[in-house]
Amino acid sequence: VNRLAALQRVYFSAPVPRLSIIDWHVVAAVDTVAALEPASPADAQWLPERMPEVSMSFEHDGQAVSLLGELSLRSVAAGDWRFELTGDLEHRRTAPFRITLCAPIALVADGATLETKTLDLGVDGCRLEAAPSLAAGTPVQAALSLPGHDDPVAAMGIVGDQRDQVAFDADAGVRSRLAGFVIAWQRATWRQRQALARDAA
Amino acid sequence: MDPSAAPTRPSVLVVEDDDVVRGATTRILSEAGYSVAQAANAAEALERCERLDTLDLLISDVVMPGPSGYELARRTQELCPEAAILLMSGYTPTAMARHGLDGEVFRLLAKPVGRRELLGAVCALVGPGTPGEEPQP
Numbered sequence: 001v002n003r004l005a006a007l008q009r010v011y012f013s014a015p016v017p018r019l020s021i022i023d024w025h026v027v028a029a030v031d032t033v034a035a036l037e038p039a040s041p042a043d044a045q046w047l048p049e050r051m052p053e054v055s056m057s058f059e060h061d062g063q064a065v066s067l068l069g070e071l072s073l074r075s076v077a078a079g080d081w082r083f084e085l086t087g088d089l090e091h092r093r094t095a096p097f098r099i100t101l102c103a104p105i106a107l108v109a110d111g112a113t114l115e116t117k118t119l120d121l122g123v124d125g126c127r128l129e130a131a132p133s134l135a136a137g138t139p140v141q142a143a144l145s146l147p148g149h150d151d152p153v154a155a156m157g158i159v160g161d162q163r164d165q166v167a168f169d170a171d172a173g174v175r176s177r178l179a180g181f182v183i184a185w186q187r188a189t190w191r192q193r194q195a196l197a198r199d200a201a
Numbered sequence: 202m203d204p205s206a207a208p209t210r211p212s213v214l215v216v217e218d219d220d221v222v223r224g225a226t227t228r229i230l231s232e233a234g235y236s237v238a239q240a241a242n243a244a245e246a247l248e249r250c251e252r253l254d255t256l257d258l259l260i261s262d263v264v265m266p267g268p269s270g271y272e273l274a275r276r277t278q279e280l281c282p283e284a285a286i287l288l289m290s291g292y293t294p295t296a297m298a299r300h301g302l303d304g305e306v307f308r309l310l311a312k313p314v315g316r317r318e319l320l321g322a323v324c325a326l327v328g329p330g331t332p333g334e335e336p337q338p
Contacts, residue, residue, distance in 0.1 A: 102218055102265050104292070104300035115300055119266065129266055145300060147291030147312070152299065192221055 002095045003060040004029040006186065010036065010058040010083075012071065016051055018043075019071070024081075026058075028186040029097050030123050032085040035183040036071075037190055041079060049073040056083050080187070098122040099185055102129075107157070107166070108141040109134055118144070123178045124167060131163040142166060146181050153177060210236045211257040211327040216246040216273060217289075218265040222312070226260065229316050230323065234330025243268035243276070250277060256284040257327045263290035263309075269302055285326040289314055 004010075008026045012019045023039040034056070038044035050072045057066045068087030074080040098120040105126065107114045114133075118126040126144070134140070138159045143152040155174045157166040170178065213235045217223035223239055230237045238253065240246035242265055250256055259277045263270035274286045290297065291312040297303050310322055323330075 104264055104296070104302065106300060117264065117266065143299075145292055145296040148293065150293050150295040152296065189221070192225075196221060196225060 003065055004034055004058065006097075007190075008058055010034075010056050013055050013057065015053075016048065018046055019051065019054065022047075025190070027190045028099075028183045030179045030182060032069075033179070033183075034083045035187060036081045036083055037079075037187065038081065044079075044081065047073075049076070052086070054083075078184075078187075080183075082183075096122045096124045097182065098127070099182055099189075101185065103147070104145045106143045106152075107132055108143075109138055109159075119164075121178075122182060123170075123175055125157065125160070126166055126168075128164045128166060132159060134159045134163065136161045136163060140166060142168070147185075209255075210234055210330055210332075212236045212238070212253060212255055213258045213260060213323065213327070214246060214249055214253070214256055215239045216241075216243065216259065216261040216265070216270070218242060218262060222262075226314075226319065229319055230330065233320055233323075235323070242266055243270075243273040246273055247276060247280070250280050253281075256281040258285045258287060258323060260287045260289065260323070262312075263288050263297060263302055264292055271302060271305055271307070274305065274307055287322055287326060 004026050006026060006028065010024050010026060022043045024036045025039065026034050027037050028035040050070065052070045054071050055066050055068055057064055067085055069083050069085045071081065071083050074082055099122065101118055101121045103118045103121060105116060105118055107116070116128050116130040119129055120127045136159055140157045140159060142155050142157045145152050153174060155168045155170040157168050160167055213230055215223055215226050215230070215237060217226060218241055223241065227237050227239050238249050240249050244267055246261070259274065261270040261273050270288045274288065277284055277286065286307045287310065288307050289310045289312050294303065308322065310318065
């Protein structure tokens with residue numbers, strides 16, 4: 001999954017014949033999940049909502065790569081298609097997947113609070129607009145606000161070697177919330193860009 | 202016809218760090234007849250303010266790299282006291298207040314902002330883009 005890039009084209013071979021004729025694009029890849037958008041949403045409406053044991057293929061450096069997993073529609077209303085690895089879980093994504101997002105974030109360390117903003121955000125951490133005046137490795141308590149949400153994401157973090165980076169040390173609940181947000185944000189951005197391209201054509 | 206007698210179109214400056222949102226907002230307003238300039242951040246916006254002959258309306262995102270939309274709005278009021286201010290944000294007022302991004306009374310639209318809502322808010326502040334015409338949904 002590390003080899004997947006945002007907006008990359010992927011395709012499937014599966015026992016479901018209709019699936020293999022649809023092109024898909026990756027909108028986000030987090031841990032064992034790749035969030036996908038069909039090139040033509042109308043083509044995907046006839047697919048079953050859950051397709052186990054499918055093989056997702058894509059090109060990387062001129063070579064074909066295939067991953068075994070399950071393709072499912074998590075939310076019909078949101079068109080939330082996701083491919084989840086079920087085969088070799090060691091292939092889970094370890095490389096950071098970041099979205100460009102300017103979000104207000106408060107960092108508390110040693111009783112002092114720094115208000116700043118993110119420049120990018122992922123499940124693993126974020127890059128800050130202003131580097132905190134803290135040494136690399138300093139633990140911080142982060143309160144990150146997300147668009148559309150009253151309640152902030154609260155997570156422990158560590159100031160990175162490059163001091164404009166904070167690595168989150170988040171529990172499963174926070175990690176899941178961040179992953180859900182990153183996927184939803186990328187999906188909305190993808191659809192917005194597609195709609196604008198259609199308008200311009 | 203004397204060109205100098207032609208009614209002027211309201212001038213609008215759109216400030217937004219997301220290029221997709223900025224492009225869409227600019228296009229909607231231009232199609233509605235407004236004279237639109239755009240900037241990706243507050244510093245760029247202030248440079249444009251200084252070069253514009255007139256500015257009728259500043260439309261700005263609140264949370265963006267560099268100075269916030271509120272800081273930009275205050276500075277714009279000093280430079281162009283006649284300009285109306287319209288802010289937009291995807292963050293809730295509660296979230297923005299938590300980070301000190303509030304305090305002034307400006308019209309605030311919640312993003313995503315639809316075409317009808319945007320044109321309605323702009324028309325209410327500076328009138329229609331084409332004199333005599335109301336914005337079409």
